[in-house]
Amino acid sequence: MSDLLAARGQMAMSLAFHIIFAVLGIGMPLLMVLAEREWMRTGEPVWLDLAKRWAKGTAILFAVGAVSGTVLSFELGLLWPGFMEYAGAIIGMPFSLEGFAFFTEAIFLGVYLYGWNRLTPRAHWWSGVAVTVSGTISGVFVVLANAWMNAPTGFRLVDGRPVDIDPIAAMLNPAALPQALHMTLAAFAATGIAIAGISAVALRRDPTIQVHRAALRLALWVAVPASLLQVVSGDLSAKFLAKHQPVKLAAMEGHFETARGAALRLGGIPDEAAGTTPYAIEIPKMLSVLAFGDPDAEVQGLNAVPRDEWPPVRITHLAFQVMVGLGTLMAFASLWVVVCWVRRRDVVADRRLLTLLAWLMPAGFIAVEAGWVVTEVGRQPWIIQGVMRTADAVTPMPGLAAPFALFTLLYLFLGTVVCWLLWTQIVKGHADA
């Protein structure tokens, strides 16, 4: 394995691991404060039980998210010193702000978890709100820094060096809004659908378990609006890509030849050598509509740029299909729930809906992972779109397969432990309650 590949592998693995905890670290506190709010409102013990279970889960997930996030802040330099030396001064701003948001989150999580009997109920609830808000903001700041890698702004290149640096313009780059919106909604949708799925499994067996009925209700409050809005946000992202990263969009679509009235491809396996995407279902003119809102608009194909500027087309295309497919299913399930709500029908009574939700339990997380593959692999060979190649950013240190192997083993171990802990401490307890 080449050192560059090992570095990319380690970064991908660390991000793939961390993003699960980041997403849950945004979604779980919201569920936790919603449950506590219901308890304060109604005084029903089932809500307190839920709030405490979810708080426990938040604590475990936050701890792992915090340490894996610390690892990433070091890995940026350990693996990509060339990138950080170049970009640190330009995108350090959102990272600094993220530091403060994360700090605030850590403080109020400590207050929340250990302060049940030291605060008034109202103050305790507000400390949970502070965790939710600062967690969400901290996620947004990290995404802003990543967005800059896709749409680098806020500097001028003179002899290969950045000058006239404007960190504010860099932070508010064109990718900032679409990416931050898409990721934040993804966090709420993925967490909500996962919790709803867990409860759906239990309610299919016994529809009377109070704690699962309560959990399902709150989880759907979060998941349904997020999953539906995600469709709009996805469209915003497509329009951004068409304008700023046409090569990534072309790879996502397996679109090789520049064409007017381009068709949208569902499925298919891109063949880079032949420059075609066989086995795809094609919807005429749809890609032009989605990219530019005009059925006859010209959509740039991969052939418009030299081969050495192509991302791995097959991976990007397939990951995109997975993300969109699962996102569509989640939106469909959400619509179904809305129909139930409008008709004042009990969601739990609809066994087919429960089955769908149960199957969708991991869908949000798979979609998030696939989405990150699209955004990161789709940007290759660039680490900063059009400015710096990934190969030029990697550390000169040889033998990078060793740390890659080390962190892979470490994270496999941690992942197993976390799953086991969440299962024994939180999910299984529901049945006993």
Add this chain to the structure above:
Amino acid sequence: MPEASPTAVGIATLVMVALNAYVVLGGADFGAGVWDLLARGPRAERQRAAIADGIGPIWEANHVWLIFVVVLLFSCFPPVYAHLSVVLHIPLTLMLVGVVLRGSAFTFRAYDSTDSPVQRHWGRIFAVSSTVTPVLLGMCVGANASGALAVPVDGDFVARYVAPWLSPFTVTIGLLGLAVFAFLAAVYLAVEITEPDLQEDFRSMALRAAVAVAGLALAGLWFGRGTLAEVTAALTGRPLTLLFQTLTAIAAVTTLGALWRRRYRLAQGAAIVQVSGIVWGWGYAQYPALVPGVHTIGSAAAPEVTLRLVAIGTAVGLVILLPSLAYLFRLFKAETTRPFVRVDTAEHPLPPRPKVPR
């Protein structure tokens, strides 16, 4: 050598403040893990419980200071961050493994209440990684202070990636870091604990650690006598040096005396001054070099606009952060008869709470 702007010097000072906070807050958490590992005798389990209670609500917040140091370095002094990341790749990677294992094991131990043998394993992982991580951190600091990070670019693997951080001097500084953390932890625990027998235990731990700190500091001077010649010359030639040294010495004597006479609050204050004195003494001696022989504040600083924005961002951030932090500490470190409750466990059932009228 480019002249450093006042903003750059200000941010470099901020890095030192964050590092200082990490040492006196996060460092004590590491040190507490060391005592968890070394707990022996009939009161070992009670000592461990006291340690867990002392760290509990505040440990996550304490460790964010490290992230601050990293973030300030890469936004405001990007070449320094890049250089350190390349040369110190191996010890930093190992340190990260320690950070991951320590942080997760502590939480897993707290929430894994199913059976005690498993909990003991988590406790052991927590304690061992608490001990190893500070040594690696100290080695990195020692390597930087000794000027060994001015690495020849044409050297072989060992010369470029191992030799700079692996020497008798860096190992001594690593152990010194460990001793300092353990010392702080024992002093803090002696303040927090109310049971007299445990308090005596932590007092004797603090005294032993103080001896280790003094011994290792002397050893560090001995091993560093050649490489540190430049630093020592700077140390003796600067006007504020004498102030730092005197302050650190007075604080050290005060800590020992206060521990001896069982005046724990005073010992805590003096220990913080003493350790901060060491941190700032090192920073001041190295000034204006960030990586001696490679980068100074002036040569590595990001453009002024970035520095200014980060300074403004930090000022605004601190307005939110400091009151929150004060609240956290007041809530859990103030003297009160009510224990704090970690979510809900069998040992700490949550008292019923009245319904809130809307």
